[in-house]
Amino acid sequence: MTLWVDASSGASGDMLLGALVGAGVPLEVLQTAVDAIAPEPVGLRAEQVRRGALAATRVHVDVDDSVHHRTWRDVRALLEAADLADGVRATALAAFGRLAVAEARVHGTDPEDVHFHEVGALDAIADVVGAAAGFEHLGHRDRAVVVSPVAVGSGSVRSAHGTLPVPPPAVAELLRGVPSYAGPPGSPAMELCTPTGAALLTTVATGWGPQPPLVTTAIGVGAGGRDPEGHANVLRLLVGETAPHHAHPHGTDDPLLLETNVDDLDPRVWPAVIAALLAAGASDAWLTPILMKKGRPAHTLSVLVSGSRAGAVRAVVFRETSAIGLREQPVTKHALDREIVSVEVGGQPVAVKLARHEGVVVNAQPEYDDVARAAAALGRPVAEVLADAAAASRRFVTG
Numbered sequence: 001m002t003l004w005v006d007a008s009s010g011a012s013g014d015m016l017l018g019a020l021v022g023a024g025v026p027l028e029v030l031q032t033a034v035d036a037i038a039p040e041p042v043g044l045r046a047e048q049v050r051r052g053a054l055a056a057t058r059v060h061v062d063v064d065d066s067v068h069h070r071t072w073r074d075v076r077a078l079l080e081a082a083d084l085a086d087g088v089r090a091t092a093l094a095a096f097g098r099l100a101v102a103e104a105r106v107h108g109t110d111p112e113d114v115h116f117h118e119v120g121a122l123d124a125i126a127d128v129v130g131a132a133a134g135f136e137h138l139g140h141r142d143r144a145v146v147v148s149p150v151a152v153g154s155g156s157v158r159s160a161h162g163t164l165p166v167p168p169p170a171v172a173e174l175l176r177g178v179p180s181y182a183g184p185p186g187s188p189a190m191e192l193c194t195p196t197g198a199a200l201l202t203t204v205a206t207g208w209g210p211q212p213p214l215v216t217t218a219i220g221v222g223a224g225g226r227d228p229e230g231h232a233n234v235l236r237l238l239v240g241e242t243a244p245h246h247a248h249p250h251g252t253d254d255p256l257l258l259e260t261n262v263d264d265l266d267p268r269v270w271p272a273v274i275a276a277l278l279a280a281g282a283s284d285a286w287l288t289p290i291l292m293k294k295g296r297p298a299h300t301l302s303v304l305v306s307g308s309r310a311g312a313v314r315a316v317v318f319r320e321t322s323a324i325g326l327r328e329q330p331v332t333k334h335a336l337d338r339e340i341v342s343v344e345v346g347g348q349p350v351a352v353k354l355a356r357h358e359g360v361v362v363n364a365q366p367e368y369d370d371v372a373r374a375a376a377a378l379g380r381p382v383a384e385v386l387a388d389a390a391a392a393s394r395r396f397v398t399g
């Protein structure tokens with residue numbers, strides 16, 4: 001599954017909550033996470049509204065917060081003590097950690113000493129924890145989450161820090177290194193991307209850009225609080241499956257690299273998996289030892305395959321291994337022209353693969369299987385027959 005966030009009208013915590021609910025995440029999923037964190041009752045309420053000409057989902061955070069000021073330490077303690085799923089806690093801590101670093105840079109202090117104002121209020125904490133739970137529900141940590149360039153608005157905004165320029169300093173910090181722009185053109189002069197929105201987007205994003213190839217299965221349109229004239233104040237979330245190859249902008253036979261990390265397959269099975277992948281049409285398949293989350297030794301299975309054979313190869317991966325997902329990317333291959341010729345060793349034929357670069361033979365490689373068969377027929381060591389075959393092949397090399 002792939003997620004694409006359209007932040008071309010900005011982003012805020014409540015817009016993200018609305019988009020997640022609009023895309024099908026049950027409100028109770030968000031509410032349960034918020035209940036786990038909130039020291040005082042916080043109610044989430046979804047409502048269908050219009051923003052400009054667009055129907056959108058507005059999620060209200062109803063709270064009567066008795067605390068008006070929290071430090072990063074306070075927020076971290078709340079998150080660490082809460083009965084949250086590990087993934088939700090990790091996303092929320094990462095988002096607030098980013099907010100703390102941004103605030104510290106803005107004010108020239110240490111992140112540990114940061115005092116949050118609006119972003120430390122219970123409604124902002126609920127936004128972050130609710131959005132973290134929503135993205136967790138969509139399995140974001142195993143998915144591509146692509147975010148469009150972020151519109152930040154223009155003008156100025158009143159805050160606990162006084163009047164701030166747009167983008168507010170914390171937003172500018174949070175969006176370091178990612179694409180953002182003033183506007184969009186024609187939009188009213190207002191803050192469109194808030195610190196909470198920027199912190200969440202930069203925490204969940206795995207990439208930035210226009211909509212990737214996607215077969216969309218759900219669309220969420222999240223409403224912002226304000227509804228200015230002539231501007232639809234919404235954030236869109238598209239949820240979909242990675243587009244099958246025929247929907248890809250490149251030709252149907254472009255090579256693909258399929259990869260998946262596996263930590264629970266009996267290692268004795270791997271040779272059969274590799275053989276089945278090659279039989280299904282993969283041009284190459286290999287394993288790389290890795291250390292996965294939770295310190296688990298595992299393997300990345302990588303498969304190179306042409307688009308037209310990718311379906312059969314995916315089927316082998318899912319049938320023969322314990323993987324329940326894989327990632328795919330188009331790759332560019334540079335393959336030399338090949339030709340098979342033959343040499344003799346002790347009267348035994350051995351095929352030799354020649355590779356040409358710009359017409360010049362740069363490589364002449366005896367086929368190992370032929371060498372092994374010839375060695376068995378001759379009763380000689382494989383290494384010796386290989387050396388003889390390599391020597392006989394050398395005359396083909398022209399460059």
Ligand SMILES: O=C([S-])c1cc(C(=O)S)c[n+]([C@@H]2O[C@H](COP(=O)(O)O)[C@@H](O)[C@H]2O)c1
Pocket residue numbers: 012013103106115116117118119120124157158159160161164168169170171191194195196197
């Ligand atoms: O709360 C803090 S520390 C804060 C810092 C900044 C800076 O840019 S610095 C800006 N703001 C403003 O608060 C409101 C609410 O933000 P949310 O992310 O909670 O929606 C917003 O207008 C920010 O510009 C707060």
Ligand code: NI
Pocket residue numbers: 103115116117161
């Ligand atoms: Ni601040």
